Every structure is written in C-alpha cells, then in structure tokens.
Amino acid sequence: MTFPVGWGTARSGRRTRHGPFHILDTVSRNDATPAPVGGTPDPRGAGKITSARRRGRPRSTSAREAIVRAAGELALSGGGQAATIDAIAKRAGVSRTTIYRWWASPAAVLLEGLLDEVRDSIDPMADASARDALAHHVHALTDLLRDTLAGPLLRHVVAAAATDDLVNRALLDHWITPRRRSATSIVQRGIRAGQIDPDVDVDTVVDALCAPAYQRLVLGLSPLTREESHRLFDVVWRGIGIDPDSGPRGGDGQPGSTGVEQVTGRDARALRSGCVCDCG
Template sequence: MTDKRSAKAAGRTEAIMRTTLELGQEIGYAKLSIEAVAARAGVGKHTIYRRWPSKGALFLDSLLSLNRPGLDYPDTGDVVADLREQIHMAIDLLDRPPLGPLYRALIGEALLNPQVAAALNDHFITPQAEMTVARLKAARDQGQLSPDFDLDLAMGILSGPLYFRALIIQEPLTHEYVDRVIEALFAGMGPRR
C-alpha cells in the first residue's frame, strides 16, 4: 500500500503529462511552452521543473507514458509474418495521427538536444530495436536464418527505410511499403540472383 504523498504527486505528474500531450496536439510541439502547460494543468511552473529538466524531457516522458501497449512481439514461428505484423502495428501507431506528428517532433527535439536523444534511445529506441533483434535471433537459432546472419544489420535495414521515408522524405508509410522492404531484405534486389 503506497503512501498518500506519492499518490498525490503521481496524480499531478500524470496530469502534467496529459496536459502536455493535449497542448502538443493542439498547437504543436514547437509552440508548446512550459508556461502554458503549467497554466493549463493548474500547476506551478516549479512543479514541472522539479520533475523534468527541459521541455523535451517532459515531452518525451509524456509520449512514453502512452505507448506501453502493443510493444510485444508475436512469435508464431514464421519470422517474416511476425515482422510484418509487428511493424505494421508500429507504423500504424507512430506514423499516424494523433501520435505521428508528436513522435516526429520528439525526434526533431532529440536531434537538437543530446540529453533528450540519450533518454529517447534508452527508453524507447533501444528497447524497441532489441525486440526486433531478439525475434530475429530466435529465428536464427531455429535455423530459419543462416548462422552468420547479421542481426543488427537486418534491424537497420528494416527500420532505416521506414524512418527515412517518414522523417526525411516525409511521405506517409504504408503496409505495402513495409512489405516491399521486408521482401527486399530477405530476397535481395539482384543483380542476377
């Protein structure tokens, strides 16, 4: 039975993060200000600064507090099908409203602020990547992939094109594009197989 103090503080923390997401959706991350979050949440600015060192850190935590569900990787025995399934879900969540624009802004902030980059990696990118790697490793262990299969490289070839298309080219991701990437990853693209 946790103490009442924690209960109250946790409630406030949660309220701040909820308000951050709300405001973030309304006006966008770039125009978001700690001042406005504090005002909307009915909270003193210090209460926010006590918990997070910067707007980016607050925003990161707020986003991470959402996407706990659905991270788990299926393992049906068919590694290709599992990858498709999981990546389809991931892009449906991260590349579409309401989360898509916020996640894009979060990565933008990470590129400007090393602290945020480090936290983002530790709390989201790396765990996510490790799940993919783990699933691939299981497949390799089961003999579905060659013994010298390069797990990290495969992970990069799976994720990279999607991030590139979503963030750099700024075109929406489709399940079809994911499938083509997966296909290419395993089959290669010639010349002359």
C-alpha cells in the first residue's frame, strides 16, 4: 500500500490528500452543518432544526458512536484504503463535516475507531492475576499486529507521525497512551497485590513487554509468532514476578536473587535506551 502525504490534515478550506485514505477532499470552515437524521431543515438557516427533540440517547452521542464504530469496522476489514472519510461518513449515516467537527484529523478518527474495535485487547481483566492479565495484553497485541490489517495500518501511521504533528498527536492520544495506561495499571495492581517486585520501574516493564512487537513492525521484520510472544513474556516475568513462597526472582531465574541481576529491577532503567519506540 502506498502512502501519500498529509494524513494529518484536518479542516483547511483547501483541497488536501488524507494519507492512506487516498482521497482528495474539500472541507471549508463555512460548510453548512447538515440537519441530523430525523430533523427538518429550517429554510431560514442551514443546519437549524424545527422538529421536536427525539426521545432516547442524544443524537450527537449516537452519531459519534456510529462514526467510531464505522471507522473501526472499516479499518479492520479493509485497512486504510477502505476507511476513507467518505466511507466512514456513509457507513455512520453522517456528513464529513460532522466528522471534522469532532476529530482534528482523519488519523484521529481512524485510530479511535480501531482501538474501540479491539478494546478487549487491553481489557485489564480485573479478576485475573497480574501475570495472566499482562500475558493477555502482550499476546493480544502481537496477534493484532501479526494477523489483522491493523499491523500494516499502524506501520504507516508510525511512519507518518515522524513528520506530521497531527498524526503524531492522534497516535499518542488514540492508540499509544490508552494501551500504555492499561498495561501500567496492571503492573501497578500486581505490585499492590504482592505479585510483582515493588522495586521494578513500571515504564521499563511496559517497554520490555510491548516494544519488541512494534520494533518488528516498524523495521519490517517478521512479526512475533505466538510462541515467540510467550517466550518474550516469560523472560520478562522471570525478572519481575514474585513467587509467593520464595520472593522475587532474579535474572538467573533463581528465587531470592535481587539487585543488578534482576532484569527489570531498579537498575533496569539503562535498558530503556535500547527501546526504539514509546509503546504499549
């Protein structure tokens, strides 16, 4: 899939190309706001509604949810080429102007929709142990990047983010930050429950667990297999997990070993210099 420039462009009043959406779009700040479905346009002014307010969920909330759902479904079924602004608007039953009113860029609506569609991949699993919850987070991520169109799509997003501030902000706000927040909360919960060494650096743990999948994606290497994902997780867990009978395990896997040998203990901050991305 080729990657045109300008994916982060939002409202401008000029013709712009919206990255892998492969469309030329004209959006003017003076575009009239269309009447919501079910309302009657007032001839005295575009976008004004004369019909009574409908019962139930507010139209704005329903429309926003429909847009997010449409963006996610199109992204997973056809990738960036299928998830054009026109296609999202048509599927959601709204206008393009409505989409631009709520999202700063095409990348923002696409990534929010994608994350919403795969929300179960960052489910903190409150009833599970910290080990099981972290394993679910890591394996769901590697499966997503390997087995769905989210992988190629995110690779293009990361590439565009390097030169486009709007895309970079969308990537952080609607993908990286929510995923890191979920993984961080699991590690912190494990520390409070006595399942993870309290001396670990939480950010380093998240980097160690999640960065390899993104590194392979961005560098064009073969994605992690499920077996490799399990081995990766086991290596990290040996450095942070607490055996309820023996205490923390060090990097050699032996119970009771602490200090510099512990892969992700206090001295593991130096490992962060080897992480090529701030991921989660």
